[in-house]
Amino acid sequence: MSILLVGSDADAAGSVAAGLEGEDDRLRVDPIADVDGTIERVANGSDDAVVAVLDRPEEGGLRLVERLRARDPELPVVLYADGGTEDAAAEALAAGATDYVRTSPSIEGYVLLARRVTSAVESARAIREAERRRDRLERFVEVVSHDLRNPLNVAQGRLDLARGECDSEHLEPAADAVDRSLALVADLLTLAREGRTVSRVERVTLADAVEESWASVETGDATLVVDPEADREIRGHPGRTRQLLENLLGNAVRHGGDGVTVRVEIVEPMYTTTRAVDGGGAGFYVADDGPGIPKNDRKRVFETGYTTATDGTGFGLNIAKEIAEAHGWEIRATASREGGTRIEVTGVDVVG
Numbered sequence: 001m002s003i004l005l006v007g008s009d010a011d012a013a014g015s016v017a018a019g020l021e022g023e024d025d026r027l028r029v030d031p032i033a034d035v036d037g038t039i040e041r042v043a044n045g046s047d048d049a050v051v052a053v054l055d056r057p058e059e060g061g062l063r064l065v066e067r068l069r070a071r072d073p074e075l076p077v078v079l080y081a082d083g084g085t086e087d088a089a090a091e092a093l094a095a096g097a098t099d100y101v102r103t104s105p106s107i108e109g110y111v112l113l114a115r116r117v118t119s120a121v122e123s124a125r126a127i128r129e130a131e132r133r134r135d136r137l138e139r140f141v142e143v144v145s146h147d148l149r150n151p152l153n154v155a156q157g158r159l160d161l162a163r164g165e166c167d168s169e170h171l172e173p174a175a176d177a178v179d180r181s182l183a184l185v186a187d188l189l190t191l192a193r194e195g196r197t198v199s200r201v202e203r204v205t206l207a208d209a210v211e212e213s214w215a216s217v218e219t220g221d222a223t224l225v226v227d228p229e230a231d232r233e234i235r236g237h238p239g240r241t242r243q244l245l246e247n248l249l250g251n252a253v254r255h256g257g258d259g260v261t262v263r264v265e266i267v268e269p270m271y272t273t274t275r276a277v278d279g280g281g282a283g284f285y286v287a288d289d290g291p292g293i294p295k296n297d298r299k300r301v302f303e304t305g306y307t308t309a310t311d312g313t314g315f316g317l318n319i320a321k322e323i324a325e326a327h328g329w330e331i332r333a334t335a336s337r338e339g340g341t342r343i344e345v346t347g348v349d350v351v352g
Contacts (some may be wrong), residue, residue, distance in 0.1 A: 001121045002046065005027045006038045007053030016080060019110030024118055035064060041264060042071045050096075051113070062095050069096040070090045078174055085282045094344050096297070150180050161214060174196070174290035199325075204241050206284055207231040210264045213245035222253045227265040230284065235349040236327055244323040248286040248343050256290030256340060263287045263336075267346055270282040281347035283329065287336035298333040317343070 003020065007013035010031070016031035033039055042050065052064055068077050076098040081088070089100040098120045101113050146169075158190075159175045162168075207230045214224050236243070252262045267283040293301060302321040317333075320343070324331040329347045336342040 001026050001028065001048045001118065003027055003049050003051055003117060003121075004038060004041060004047040005029050005031045005053065006035060007031065009053070013053050015112070016051070016113070020051070020114050020117065023114035026118065027114065034068075038064075039067055039071055042068055042075060045072070047075070047349055048124070049078060049117055051078045051080055051117060053103075054079060055080045062091060065092060065095045065097045074124060076117070078113070078117050078120055104208070113205050144185060144189060148185050149182065152178055152185070156182065200237055201235050202238055203233040204238050205231065206234050206235050206264075206266070209238075209242050209245055210249070213242050216242075216246050217250045217253060219249075219253050221259050222256065223259070223261045224249075225261060225263045227263065228321050229266045230264055232266060233351045234284070240326065241324045243347070244320045245286070245319040246278060247323075251316050251320075251343070252286055252288040252341065253288070256288040260340075261289050266350065267344060281330070281346040282350040283344065283348040285342050285344040287338075287342040288340040289336065289338035290333045290340040290342045292335055293333055295335075301333055302331070 005013055005020075007016070017031045020029050022029050030047075038050065041047065042280050050068060052067040052323070054064075065077055065079070068075065073096075076102060077096070078099045079092050079097050080101050080103060082103045099116045101116050108227065150169050156175070156178045159171060161180060163171050191214070207226050210224075210226050249262060249264075253260060256262065264284060264286050267281075267285055269282045302317050304315065304318045321331050324345055327348075329345050331343065331345050334342050334344060
């Protein structure tokens with residue numbers, strides 16, 4: 001880890017540099033007294049962090065942080081201040097400093113500083129690596145979207161034409177394979193594009209979201225029953241909440257059998273005299289009166305690629321789980337009161 005250490009007192013800066021390198025042999029510390037030289041070097045992007053040794057943090061610390069942030073918004077900047085106040089620390093952090101450590105005449109001061117510096121560098125590296133992976137994933141999504149879906153769509157169209165011109169037992173299985181491939185690509189794209197966290201949360205009327213999702217699912221002769229209590233608001237990302245519901249409803253229709261009835265109801269929190277019962281948080285569930293899921297398979301249904309249907313992709317409930325966890329919700333499979341499947345989502349903020 002290449003650390004640029006800036007301080008007006010050359011002796012003090014040299015002492016801190018030696019103390020840091022002595023505490024962690026991963027640190028290579030280069031003391032520099034010239035603030036302008038520090039700014040120029042930061043612009044070259046050759047260092048992992050800047051440590052500023054300050055006598056009067058309230059005077060020079062904020063200006064230094066602001067200048068560094070103008071050059072590099074992401075570079076870790078740790079202020080090592082002689083004394084200082086809580087207000088000075090708060091102002092420095094508000095200005096963009098990564099951390100603020102008070103000086104100590106004892107060796108323990110360098111121990112703390114070394115830990116804070118290495119932690120800041122490791123965090124910054126982890127963020128950069130996550131961004132690189134996200135960029136690679138976005139490129140992958142573009143390739144999948146263009147290079148796989150387009151030829152599959154062409155094949156699907158040709159098969160439709162062929163079925164209109166001739167009768168062959170091979171055409172229907174081929175068309176099913178193409179349809180399944182397109183569904184698999186769509187599920188993979190959903191997994192790739194959706195993040196692990198939810199950035200925007202709004203009030204969503206659950207009953208309305210259910211009805212809209214039901215209209216997007218191939219329901220056949222299935223019946224939807226929405227409990228009147230579901231006409232309440234929950235806090236969630238509108239689009240991702242709807243995607244979760246589409247996957248749960250679609251799963252119930254596909255696996256529930258002919259004429260399945262699908263119910264959506266609110267889960268009320270359950271309380272003892274002092275606390276909510278474990279697993280009894282507020283939320284909602286989607287249940288059906290189909291054959292249900294064997295008890296030993298109820299956790300596996302959320303695994304990537306797990307399916308018992310010959311035409312399934314194995315991503316529907318996995319995507320639902322990803323969306324639930326992105327909201328901080330919990331999702332589980334259990335038995336419905338009719339003996340079918342009940343997928344329960346709890347930890348939801350029900351506000352209506």
